[in-house]
Amino acid sequence: MLWVREHNRLADELAKAHPTWSDEQIFQRARAIVIGELQAITYNEYMPALLGRENVPDYTGYNPSAVAQTSLTFATGAFRVPHSQVANDFLLLGPGGQPTGRVGLFQGML
Incomplete structure (x- = not known):
C-alpha cells in the first residue's frame, strides 16, 4: 500500500509540473521513479543490513550486458529469507x- 500511495503522490506532482503530459506518461514516469526508490532502498539499505556492507559491491553504473536472471539457488533459498522477517502483527499509528493499536498480518493485508 505504501508504494501505491507513493506512486499516486508522485503522479499528482508530475501532473502539476507537466500539464501537457498524458495520463499514461504520468503513470509510467511515476512508476519508474517508484521502482528506482525501491531499488535504491533495497541495494543501499536492506542488502547491506542483511549481508553486511562489505558484501555489497558499490554501484558502478548501468551494465547493459548484465544477465538479469535469478539463479535457482537464489530463487529457492535466499529469496525466501525476507519471509521469515515479516512480523505477525503491525503497530497502528494515529495522525x-x-x-x-495493533493489526494482525492477515487482517492488515485485506
Whole structure:
C-alpha cells in the first residue's frame, strides 16, 4: 500500500509540473521513479543490513550486458529469507504518530 500511495503522490506532482503530459506518461514516469526508490532502498539499505556492507559491491553504473536472471539457488533459498522477517502483527499509528493499536498480518493485508 505504501508504494501505491507513493506512486499516486508522485503522479499528482508530475501532473502539476507537466500539464501537457498524458495520463499514461504520468503513470509510467511515476512508476519508474517508484521502482528506482525501491531499488535504491533495497541495494543501499536492506542488502547491506542483511549481508553486511562489505558484501555489497558499490554501484558502478548501468551494465547493459548484465544477465538479469535469478539463479535457482537464489530463487529457492535466499529469496525466501525476507519471509521469515515479516512480523505477525503491525503497530497502528494515529495522525500524530502515537500508537493506537495493533493489526494482525492477515487482517492488515485485506
